[in-house]
Amino acid sequence: MIDKLQKYSWISLGVALLIALISFPRSWYPMSIQAQLYSWFGPPAYTELNAVEMPIIDLDINQACPEDFSGWRARNNIEGIEIMEAKTCTADNPYAVAAFVRGTNNVSMNTLMQSGLTRDAVTKEEDLDDDGDPDVIHIRLEVVELNGYSPDSQEESLGYEIAPGINPGFWVFAPKLTGMASISFESNIARDMLRLPSPPIRIEQGDQVFLTLENSHTMPHTIHLHGIDHPYVNSDGEGNDGVPIISELPVMPGQSKTYEINPRVTGFGLYHCHVQPQIHIMMGLQGLFIVEPNKPNNYLQTLNVGAGQVRAPSQDILSSFDQEYDLHYLDLDSDLNNTIQEFNDPRLIAQKMNQSFNMTEAIPNYFTLNGLSFPYTFRDSLIVVSENEEIKLRIANGGINPVAFHIHGHRPLLTHLDGVQLSATSAYARDVFSIDTAQRIDLTLNTSNDGNHSNGSGVWLYHDHKNQAITNNGIGPGGHISALVYDEYMTSEGWPMLFGMNWGQFFSADYYERKINLWAEYAPNLASTPNKNIFLAFRLFVLGSALTIAIIIMISKIQSFIYAHIKKN
Numbered sequence: 001m002i003d004k005l006q007k008y009s010w011i012s013l014g015v016a017l018l019i020a021l022i023s024f025p026r027s028w029y030p031m032s033i034q035a036q037l038y039s040w041f042g043p044p045a046y047t048e049l050n051a052v053e054m055p056i057i058d059l060d061i062n063q064a065c066p067e068d069f070s071g072w073r074a075r076n077n078i079e080g081i082e083i084m085e086a087k088t089c090t091a092d093n094p095y096a097v098a099a100f101v102r103g104t105n106n107v108s109m110n111t112l113m114q115s116g117l118t119r120d121a122v123t124k125e126e127d128l129d130d131d132g133d134p135d136v137i138h139i140r141l142e143v144v145e146l147n148g149y150s151p152d153s154q155e156e157s158l159g160y161e162i163a164p165g166i167n168p169g170f171w172v173f174a175p176k177l178t179g180m181a182s183i184s185f186e187s188n189i190a191r192d193m194l195r196l197p198s199p200p201i202r203i204e205q206g207d208q209v210f211l212t213l214e215n216s217h218t219m220p221h222t223i224h225l226h227g228i229d230h231p232y233v234n235s236d237g238e239g240n241d242g243v244p245i246i247s248e249l250p251v252m253p254g255q256s257k258t259y260e261i262n263p264r265v266t267g268f269g270l271y272h273c274h275v276q277p278q279i280h281i282m283m284g285l286q287g288l289f290i291v292e293p294n295k296p297n298n299y300l301q302t303l304n305v306g307a308g309q310v311r312a313p314s315q316d317i318l319s320s321f322d323q324e325y326d327l328h329y330l331d332l333d334s335d336l337n338n339t340i341q342e343f344n345d346p347r348l349i350a351q352k353m354n355q356s357f358n359m360t361e362a363i364p365n366y367f368t369l370n371g372l373s374f375p376y377t378f379r380d381s382l383i384v385v386s387e388n389e390e391i392k393l394r395i396a397n398g399g400i401n402p403v404a405f406h407i408h409g410h411r412p413l414l415t416h417l418d419g420v421q422l423s424a425t426s427a428y429a430r431d432v433f434s435i436d437t438a439q440r441i442d443l444t445l446n447t448s449n450d451g452n453h454s455n456g457s458g459v460w461l462y463h464d465h466k467n468q469a470i471t472n473n474g475i476g477p478g479g480h481i482s483a484l485v486y487d488e489y490m491t492s493e494g495w496p497m498l499f500g501m502n503w504g505q506f507f508s509a510d511y512y513e514r515k516i517n518l519w520a521e522y523a524p525n526l527a528s529t530p531n532k533n534i535f536l537a538f539r540l541f542v543l544g545s546a547l548t549i550a551i552i553i554m555i556s557k558i559q560s561f562i563y564a565h566i567k568k569n
């Protein structure tokens, strides 16, 4: 019997080694052997990706966009002020637009109540040059904290989402409002007028402007007028440049201060806080400041809350353009901005911002356009056009990184740098415009379908071509991606017709929390998790078993060889 086994064990060993050889995974062989095997037997079959149909995306508009309850999108005429239609799904309150144009002191009680503004928010008086429009303008701004911490609430107080589930802390300049700061007693969500960015301000060349900062915040602040003609001291002989280490002391909590501006030249500048500017500017205390040419009967929309489309453009704009848009880019480092979610005590916030936070280590991880990040940028930062239009784009970069502004399918013309008009020979068209920190550019976008100005109708992306900036904390698409959309590609609900990937996942907080694989739906093979190969597992099991049997047989062979040797001796 033993002899028989001994006799067949050579065969068993051979079979076990053969099975081991066959089950040994191909990919474990050295490349030269693999290549030789492929030349003999051919490479393994190509596994095709699952083909998926690409239907028109059926996005639930209620998921994408809050409902237009009050019909704010429609074209309107309020108190004689023509307010253009907003074709995007969300729009500014037209009563507030009318009040910003006429002056809150010049509108009816009904308009004022519907605007939510105080009677002194933006007052307009005296036609100094007798050209049919008021020239003494008084603007009053408060400071509002968004997404701060309050011990009374489980969530951030005065909540403001820049993208699904993303609520960084901000400080903004905001117009003076009546009533509550949140939308209701039950909700802590900030009402529509309290948002990022600080609103663009528009005045006319030669206006006598009083800009009052009513510091309703817990920190000292100022207003500096960047690139706007203003005297160093005001008519009372007080500092008027807003720089607390040079010209004046900051405006302390509860105090107010009025800056005086009487611009002799037109311009496109900024206004921003100059207290600890490295911190306060990044917290959101910055806005566009535009000085328009003096024209007769020129009523300006003094504030453009949330920036975007100017719904009541000036006479100067209406004489040469079909539309005007304010685009304000901003980046932020959530480690800094979320300081106001770590503490409720202003002393601790000040301590971190003044001492422990190191601004040289700041790395922007969120990127906003007009206060929102993708996909919410599609709510109110779309540029909606028809063919053969001329559109004025005023673009400012308030972030610490440069913006490489790029628009698909178009070559806009650069006409102004930092508000200074280029000569006709130095104006140029291109498809990427670099905008460094605090710089402003004016572009004329022409939608003539001639292959040069425009490639024709469509949904054309516009975005920063710097690739960090098209993400939300590294997850893309995100950041300040938006689109230029032709009328025929807009739905009546104010959303572009989209072809391609399902957008439902972009409206999920899980996506930006890195919990969803974007490719799972249209490329499931690429999105599957490797190392779950049952066939490979079986093969390795067979390999292990065969090798175990072979080793056992070999040991027994060696044993019997040694026994035989001992017996002999």
Ligand SMILES: [Cu+2]
Binding pocket: 220, 221, 222, 273, 274, 275, 280, 285
């Ligand atoms: Cu400040």
